[in-house]
Amino acid sequence: DAGITQSPRHKVTETGTPVTLRCHQTENHRYMYWYRQDPGHGLRLIHYSYGVKDTDKGEVSDGYSVSRSKTEDFLLTLESATSSQTSVYFCAIRGTSGSADTQYFGPGTRLTVL
């Protein structure tokens, strides 16, 4: 258990509305990641963070923004949700010391955009 929680766990929203997903970790990890999982696509990186206020884009960043004002929280925002953003979103942290190349995932948020 890497001490990662995600909120909300489920959300249904309408096209055009803003949505913010939260990832919270309790173990002071420097690196945090947001992925989306879709059938036939596996896990794809949206954005990642390598420290407070330090973020960068991943493979599928269009339509998403992130913020990290505290070490423990990494927020993913959909400024204007679209149906193509219906997905399951996972947050991950990067391990430390001997497991520095391993990522550990949160439980996920299922987002439905109508």
Add this chain to the structure above:
Amino acid sequence: DQQVKQNSPSLSVQEGRISILNCDYTNSMFDYFLWYKKYPAEGPTFLISISSIKDKNEDGRFTVFLNKSAKHLSLHIVPSQPGDSAVYFCAAKRRGGSQGNLIFGKGTKLSVKP
């Protein structure tokens, strides 16, 4: 262009027999490989990993084999148990990638029948 490929979307195995999940990659710069297991409605769970300087890593019933010349890795589960039924993702990290970003395959759904 898919850098990590899991060409079998599904695999069915009898309980007690061996499960072999395969993964191919195209980028010779990958230096670390991981397998994750994912149950429905849960986040991916780290299973086992291997560095590119090794060709085998074993952890209980799970063994990962790496064939660098063929750019191929496989996960062996012996003996398979019904609780192993899940989606398995292969992932890879690029050498020199300081941010630790992982590239995931699309996953293979394993069904272990009693």
